[in-house]
Amino acid sequence: xxxxxCGIQNLDSKGGARAFHLDQRLQILTMDKSEKTDVVxxxxxxxxxxxxxxxxxxxxxxxxxxxxxxxxxxxxxxSPVGDAYKKKGLIPAHHRIIxxxxxxxxxxxxxxxxxxxxxxxxxxxxxxxxxxxxxxxASHCDHQQNSPVLERSxxxxxxxxxxxxxxxxxxxxxxxxxxxxxxxxCGADLLESFGVxxxxxxxxxxxxxxxxxxxxxxxxxxxxxxxxxxxDVLWKHQSNIYxxxxxxxxxxxxxxxxxxxxxxxxxxxxxxxxxQEYIEKHNLYSSESEDRNAGIVLAPLQRNTxxxxx
Numbered sequence: 001x002x003x004x005x006c007g008i009q010n011l012d013s014k015g016g017a018r019a020f021h022l023d024q025r026l027q028i029l030t031m032d033k034s035e036k037t038d039v040v041x042x043x044x045x046x047x048x049x050x051x052x053x054x055x056x057x058x059x060x061x062x063x064x065x066x067x068x069x070x071x072x073x074x075x076x077x078x079s080p081v082g083d084a085y086k087k088k089g090l091i092p093a094h095h096r097i098i099x100x101x102x103x104x105x106x107x108x109x110x111x112x113x114x115x116x117x118x119x120x121x122x123x124x125x126x127x128x129x130x131x132x133x134x135x136x137x138a139s140h141c142d143h144q145q146n147s148p149v150l151e152r153s154x155x156x157x158x159x160x161x162x163x164x165x166x167x168x169x170x171x172x173x174x175x176x177x178x179x180x181x182x183x184x185x186c187g188a189d190l191l192e193s194f195g196v197x198x199x200x201x202x203x204x205x206x207x208x209x210x211x212x213x214x215x216x217x218x219x220x221x222x223x224x225x226x227x228x229x230x231x232d233v234l235w236k237h238q239s240n241i242y243x244x245x246x247x248x249x250x251x252x253x254x255x256x257x258x259x260x261x262x263x264x265x266x267x268x269x270x271x272x273x274x275x276q277e278y279i280e281k282h283n284l285y286s287s288e289s290e291d292r293n294a295g296i297v298l299a300p301l302q303r304n305t306x307x308x309x310x
Contacts, residue, residue, distance in 0.1 A: 035070075036069070036070060036071060036072040037070060037071050037072070037180075037181060038071075038072050038073075038074045038180035038181070039065055039071045039072065039073050039074065039180060039181055039182075039183055040073075040074060040075045040076070040077060040132065040136065040180050040181070040182045040183070041058060041061050041062070041065075041073060041075070041076040041077065041183060041185040041215065042076075042077045042079060042128070042129060042132055042182050042183065042184055042185060043057065043058070043076070043077070043078050043079065043184075043185040043186065044079045044081065044116065044125050044128055044184070044186075045079075045080070045081060045186075045190075046080065046081055046085070046087055046090055046096070046254065047078065047080045047081075047096050047099070047100050047254070048087075048089065048090055048091060048096055048254050048258070049096065049099050049254060049257060049258075049271060049275055049279060049284070049285075050078070050096070050099050050100045050103045050254075050271065050272075050275060051252045051253070051254060051257055051270060051271050052250075052252060052269075052270060052271060052272065053250050053252040053253070054078070054103075055103060055104070055107075055110070055272075056217075056246075056250065057185055057186075057187065057217045058076040058110050058185065060217050060244050060246060061073070061076075061185050061215045061217065061242075061244060062076070062109075064215070064242065064244045065215065065242070073109075074109070074180055075109055075110075075111065075180075076107075076109055076110035076111070076185070077110075077111060077112075077113050077132065078100050078104065078110065078111070078112045078113070079112075079113050079115070079116045079117070079128055079132075080093060080096045080097055080100055080112070080114075080116065080117045081093075081116060081117065081122070082116060082117045082118065082119050082120075082121075082122060082123065083117075084119070084120065084121050084122040084299055085122050085298070085299050085300075086122070086293045086296045086297070086298055086299050086302075087293060087298060088290070088291075088292070088293050088294055088296075089258060089289060089290040089291075089292055089293070090292060090293060091284055091285070091289055091292065093117040093118075095278075095282065095284055096117070097112060097114055097117055098278065099275045099278055099279070100112045102272065102274035102275050102278055103271070103272045103274070103275050105274065113132070115128075115131060116128050116131075121299075122299035122300065122303070124201070124204055124300070125184065125204065125208065126201075126204040126207045126208055129182055129184060129207075129208065129211075129212050132182045133181070133182045133212070136179050136180050136182065137176060137179050140176060140178060140179045141176075181212070181213070182212055183212055183213040183214065183215055184208055184212055184213070184214050184215070185215050185217075186214065186215070186216055186217070187216065187217050187218075187219060188216055188217070188218045188219050188222035188224045188227075189219070189222070190216075191214070191216045191224055191227060191228075191234075192222065192224070192227055194227075194231065194234070195227070195231070198300075198301050198304040198305045198308060199298075199300055199301060199304070200300070200304070201304055201307075202233070205233055205234075206233055206237075209233065209234060209237040209240055209241055210237050210240065212240075213240040213241070213242070214240065214241045214242065215242045215244060216241065216242065216243050216244065217244045217246055218243055218244065218245055218246060219246065219249075219251070224243050225243060228241060228243075252270050257270055257271060257285075258285045258289075258290060261279065261284075261285040261286075262285060262286060262287055262290060267279075
């Protein structure tokens with residue numbers, strides 16, 4: 001007897017009907033499991049340095065999204081910004097990358113990606129999201145090609161052409177079925193930064209919330225819901241914005257970590273031990289490092305202001 005799991009082939013004439021019904025039940029079970037959408041959480045930022053709170057954002061977001069019953073978080077990605085961002089006090093990217101890798105060393109689902117940090121020019125967050133979504137789609141396509149059932153001649157060439165053209169499109173095509181969806185993970189401060197003039201392009205904000213989605217971990221003292229209400233764009237796409245309350249409040253920030261280091265104070269239990277050891281070994285944060293990029297206009301402000309001029 002030869003039988004496929006898809007019920008396409010059945011060489012057992014006597015048990016054919018029984019085999020077909022079994023395959024139907026297997027298909028139904030598979031459908032039940034696939035009802036959840038796989039999600040990849042992407043966090044962009046300075047990570048200067050990475051803190052325990054950064055890592056908590058991923059855990060809180062995963063618990064929340066999995067708890068909806070509609071999503072299944074399969075991976076988290078930390079994407080440190082490149083040096084071209086020109087933020088005051090921003091130390092070189094290679095240090096921030098190493099610290100992030102040390103911080104996630106024991107994680108079985110959060111990883112560090114260097115693509116954004118290696119770009120010579122600052123890259124808009126919307127483009128970073130697109131980059132990772134396209135990687136997932138390419139990986140899914142390769143997986144489909146390697147399947148004997150789904151492989152088709154010329155498919156690889158067609159997919160390559162589609163990927164080359166995709167970067168020229170202003171908005172995403174619908175994500176192919178079965179491909180995980182990338183969503184931006186952030187704190188309330190990033191959400192509220194959408195209101196800073198010329199810090200974000202309006203079309204980028206629309207693309208982020210409409211095509212990808214936002215998972216925002218709220219902090220004490222912030223009113224993210226009110227901010228969404230007061231923004232027409234965010235209000236329009238509020239169904240794709242997920243606000244997650246952090247009931248165990250934690251006010252750790254990279255800014256406060258750097259301040260403590262400049263003053264010779266302990267940062268133990270505020271950052272992972274390996275990160276603390278790395279900072280101390282390389283003497284990364286000081287009054288001198290905090291003056292790095294002083295007087296330089298932040299890259300997005302410089303670019304967006306220039307483009308806004310008639």
